[in-house]
Amino acid sequence: MPELTKEIADAHPTPTAEPILEVRGLVKHFPLTQGILFKKQIGAVKAVDGVDFDLGAGETLGIVGESGCGKSTVAKLLVNLEQPTAGEIRYKGEDITKLSARALKAVRRNIQMVFQDPYTSLNPRMTVGDIIGEPYEIHPEVAPKGSRRQKVQELLDVVGLNPEYINRYPHQFSGGQRQRIGIARGLALRPEIIVADEPVSALDVSVQAQVVNLLEKLQDEFGLSYVFIAHDLSIVRHISDRVGVMYLGRIVEIGSDRQIYEHPTHPYTQALLSAVPVPDPDARLHRERIILSGDVPSPANPPSGCRFRTRCWKAQERCELEVPELAVPAVFRLEGGPAAHPSACHFAEEKQVVPETDET
C-alpha cells in the first residue's frame, strides 16, 4: 500500500486532489522610504517576488528556507494579514486578494493561522477560554452564544488539554501546552486550511514530537489542508506531502517529499539538505557536506539572473543574465522518474545528499 501511494505521488508533482488554494505570481514588496515629511520611495525590500504553488485538499505543503527568504511573508499573505503587491491567491477558484471586506470575512473563516511563538501570540490578560472563544465573537454564526463554552471545552479536549483548564491564563501553561492552545484557536472556526508558521520551532525536542503528532491527528480527523512553514528540514519532511524550497523570495524547487529529499536537482536544495546535522555519528565519516560561503544577499537588492548565483558553486555567465524558470528541467523532462520535478536552475542535475531510506 505505501508503495502504491508513493508511485502515484511521483507521477503527479502537482497535487492529485482538486487544489483548494492556488497561488499565482504572488509578489510582496515593502517600500523603503527616505525623508520625514515627504516620504520618497528609494527602493523596496522584495520579500516575496513571484511565488506560485497549489495546495490540494487534505494535503500538507511544506515550505522551507533560511531566515529572510520570505516564507513568513507568504504565510501572512495567505491569511490576508498583508496585502500582496501583485498576484493572485485563489481559494476554490476565487481570488481572495480582490474581495470586498464582507466577502473576505467569510473566506477568512476557512483559512486560519497558527503562529510561531506560543509565548507572545497569546494575550496574557485573557483566559484560555476567552482566547479560544474569541474567533466566535467575530464569526457568531459558527457558534451561538450559549454553546460557546461547551465548544471551547470540546476544542481543549481535541488538542489534548484538560477541559477544566478553561479559566486558566497562558502563563500557567508550558510551551508545548501553549502551542496546543494556539492550535485550538486555529481550529475554532473549523477551517479547511491552516497556515502554520514555524509552529514547533520554539519547543523542546520531546515536546515537538507531541505537537507534530497532534497536527497529523487533527488533519486526519478534520480533513485539514496545511501550509507548514519551517526552517527545520527534518520536521518538514516528516509532515509534508509536498515541499517547496524558497530562496530570496522565490520558490527554487518544488516536488513531493521524496523528489526533494532523495532526488534534489537544485544546488541550493542540495546545500541545504547536506548541511542538516544527521543524528548518527557514523555518518560523519562518509557524508559529503556542501558548505555554502557567505550569507543570503539583501532582498532589497537581489542579484540579477539567478538569485542563488552569488553562493553557487556552479554559477556561470548565463546565471547572471538569465532568470531560471521554475519548471521541470529539460534534461529530466523526457526521462521522467523522481528527478523530473520543477527546479529553477539552468544547470540542474541530480545529486544524492541524503543517505538512502532504509525501509526497516
Added chain:
Amino acid sequence: MLLEVRDLHVEFRTRDGVAKAVNGVTYSVDAGETLAVLGESGSGKSVTAQAVMGILDMPPGKITGGEILFQGKDLLKLKEDERRKVRGAEMAMIFQDALSSLNPVLTVGDQLGEMFVVHRGMSKKDAKLKAVELMDRVRIPAAKERVGQYPHQFSGGMRQRIMIAMALALEPALIIADEPTTALDVTVQAQVMDLLAELQRELNMGLILITHDLGVVADVADKIAVMYAGRIVERAPVHDIYKAPAHPYTKGLLESIPRLDQKGQELYAIKGLPPNLMAIPPGCAFNPRCPRAQDICRTEVPPLAEVTVDEGPGTVPSRPGAEALSRLSPPTDNGAGRQSACHFWKETLRDA
C-alpha cells in the same frame, strides 16, 4: 584532566521556594576533547556551565556543594579577583544569542580589543590590530574595514563568528559553547560548527558544547552527557549512545526526532512534561514519563551505574549491533566509559 566537575549542586532560592537546578553533576573534559551536554530547557545544563564560568547570578543562585577542578585547582575556593584572571584568559564562553550578548553601542573592534586591554594591558591601538587579526582568523571578510562597525551591521552568522573570536582572543584552554548555533540557519550553522571544530583542533582546546540538538552533537562530540532535572542520566562515548541508548530518556529523545533520511509514520513522543524543579518527583526524576517505570523507580534514586556491553555468556543475547559497537569504539579508560542512571539499563540496552 583539564576540567573536572565533581558532584556539583546548585539551587535557586526564590519567593516560591527552592528550585534545585543542579543535583550532583559530575563530568570532565580533557584538552582537545569535546564533551556535549544534552538536555531540554530546565535540565540544568546551562546552569552547570555558568557555575563553571563563575557567572551564576548569586543570589538567587547558590552553589550548595561540589567542586570544580580546573587544571588541578578548585575554582570554588578562589577569591573573586583570582577567578577573574581565569575567566576569559583560561576559559571562555560563547553564548547563544549573539545579538543580545554583544554591546550595541560599542564597535566590534572595541569589544574584541577589550580582552587585550583588560587582560594583557595593551594600548587601544595595539588591541585594535589584534582585533583585526582575530576577525581574519574567524574568516570575516574585509576585517580591516569592518572592525569599526557595530554589531547590528553584521548578519547572524557573522555575529556568532565575532562571539567565537572574542572567546578565542586569549587562546583559552577551555571553551564553553552554550547553544552556539541554535539561532542560526542550517547553512550558517554548518559554517560556524566547522570553524569551531577547526579552531579547537588548532589550539588543542577542551570544548563543552551545550545543546539540545542531537544532530549537531553527532557531528562533533567525542562524548556525551545527557541531563535531566539537574542530574546526568547517561554518559557515553558518542558512537555508543546513538547505537544503543542505555537510558529510557535518551532513547525517547533519539526516537522523537524526525529524520531527514526517513519518512516515518507517527513520531515517538515522550509523554508528559519536564518536571518542576521545585518539586522533583521522588526516586528517578524521569519516572512519571518513563515507559519502563516500576515501583522501585518511584522510591529509589538510581545511581549512575557503569554500563558494560559484554555481560559474559548468556546474559546479553547476541545482537548484531553489539559486535559492531565494540569494534567501533575500543574501550577507553579516561573516564569515558558508559554510565546510566536507570534501574533497568540492561533491559533498555537490550531493547535498543
